[in-house]
Amino acid sequence: MQSRNSRIGLILFTIYLIVYGGFVFLNAFAPDQMEATPIAGLNIAVLYGFGLIIGAILLSGLYGFLCREKSSPTSQEPRA
């Protein structure tokens, strides 16, 4: 179970790393792109920034959901 959890963790980590990396590189090498306002008068800087924070909360919730069936070290019960 440990390896299953850590595999899920690494996959989600990689997804987040790519999205975060995208934000950082966009800021560093195309800062003018952050000023575009595609949705509801909000610019990319605000949308992407909020997206990263809310995305982190959602991904962590997803991880907790996917790992839920893991047994605690002391529990010997078979899983359904």
Next chain:
Amino acid sequence: MIHELSWKAVIFFSIFVGFTLGLSFWLGRKAKSSEGFFAAHGQIPWFVNGIAFAGDYLSAASFLGICGMIAFYGYDGFLYSIGYLAGWIVALFVIAEPMKRLGRFTFADALDSKFNSPGIKLAAGISTLAVSIFYLIPQMVGAGVLVQPLLALPHWAGVVLVGTVVILIVVTAGMVSTTWVQFLKGTLLVFFSAILTWMILQKGFKVETGGNDGYKFRTLTVTADDLTNDDGSLGSLNNVDVLPTPEGWDKTKQSYVHLRDRQTKRTTVFHVVKPATEGDPMTLTEAQTVTKLADGGRLINGLPKGIGPDQAVLHPIGYLKSLPDGKTETGPVSPIEFFSILQQSEVVLWRNEKILHADKTETTVYYQKITPGSQVLRPGENPIFKGIRSEKFSDKINFLSLMLALFCGTASLPHILIRYYTVKDESSARRSTIVGIASIGFFYVLTLYLGLGAMTSGALDLSDDNMAAPLLAKSMNTWLFAAISAIAFTTVLGTVSGLILASAGAVAHDLLGSAFGVQMNDDEKVRVAKISSVVVGAIAIVLGILFKDMNVSFLVGWAFSVAASANLPSLVMILFWPRVTRQGIITAIVVGMVSSLGWILLSAEAFEKVYGLDLLKTPAIVPFSQPGIVTIPLGFLTLVVVSLMTQQRQKSRMAANGHE
């Protein structure tokens, strides 16, 4: 600005401190063993632990620093919010569960779980102390800064007050009381920030010409001829003389005009905004000045500082010059409208410039900079982040390096890592991290509203950006101000107690207990840890007083860089690479710590802010200030190379120890 003693704040603060100390003493009766002192018996419920993560992590830098930075420069401070939160993804997905599985009291336990090596404990213990002390200094200085305006106490008294309370909290019940203080603080901080955000949205935006003291800043339209005639009129002003440029002011980057009223004999400085095409009338906007006298006194706008007649204080600032469609007021706005309206408005931001006079006095002139909302909501306006708009590649690398250090630093901070030992098992460790991410993430979303709300609150103090959030609260309601100020204090208490506990664990458990092999029974170990807490607390008090006049907020950034460079390579590699050796870990910690620290001490930031050198005369030695992008990979590389070189010895040693 002069802050009066706020009795409401004193009352709130006394209630918080009294309650916290009472709780500590009550809990202290139960936490006698080292298991209790360092890890709260592993009995903290995961939800409480999760909120305590928020209380541990959201330091004064997060609350006061980020809000202040957004209030004065716009979006940039939010980049810290994003980076600080992203670090938790590393903590949850990579570190949390193994950390709980492998360790007992400190993160050195986890690193050392395979080897039982005093060397690893020594290296990890020293790195814990270094990181924690870096982190402690800005917290303690922040405590002193907060105390001055709120309780009307001198700086040192604030530092001693906070230091003493924290030492008492830690010594009475160690991790048990620390956890509950952090839980309390995390809850209050998130809750009150949410209320404040709601009030900002209800208030909406309004066009103003000055801050909330009612003073209207003047704007004049004049021609070049107006400045040279002496008929006493200038634009819409009558009875003024244009003074010759005073000594020192001839070397400024911006240009200014000094006007003296013929009746009151008072002089006002105006900032000259050059017209787009030459020959057009120019605009003069009223500026404010603070002059530091040789005897330590202050002149504000040319008058002695004070609230009496013939005295002056800085006028508060923070207002919109225009709203979209020529409106003057919006009424309540939705969380999305808040940004879309601001995007199309114009904000009056203030910038400053320092002028050195021949008689050693120094004048800071604050001038208006009318900024489109679209620029306020984009990154790259603050000096720290302006590198992203620079053509120089090294400036861009500096930004990448900072964002990397924030990403990697969180999961390497010792005072965060010890919180994995206060819950009962791995699944609790995971769940509490998820609760932590949710509450910290929610708070960081609010920081952008709080900061921009402060920017348009009319309550900002030009000379102190750390006070943006409390002053925003004051502009809403004085009770709210008292509550927010008291929470800012508890913010310092919560984080400092976590740091002192992490340091005490490093001294008693890692250094004395393991590295130097001092034999201690359980009682002695707790006693040593308590003595270490007092000593570390005392050191923190002294450093907090010594560093008083230094801008220390960047030390938090240093702590992240050192933590990430020294600790993260070993933490990650021991989990994912079976060939890691004892020597590999020790060298990686030492190399990561020394290289990141060395880089920082040779950087432009340290040259300028710590040694006070002129960068034009003595250029920095390293090409950019943030070390992370070089020293984190260096730590990994060192670990891999040294581990590969020491494979053989590792095997024979493991065999000798009876391992496979």
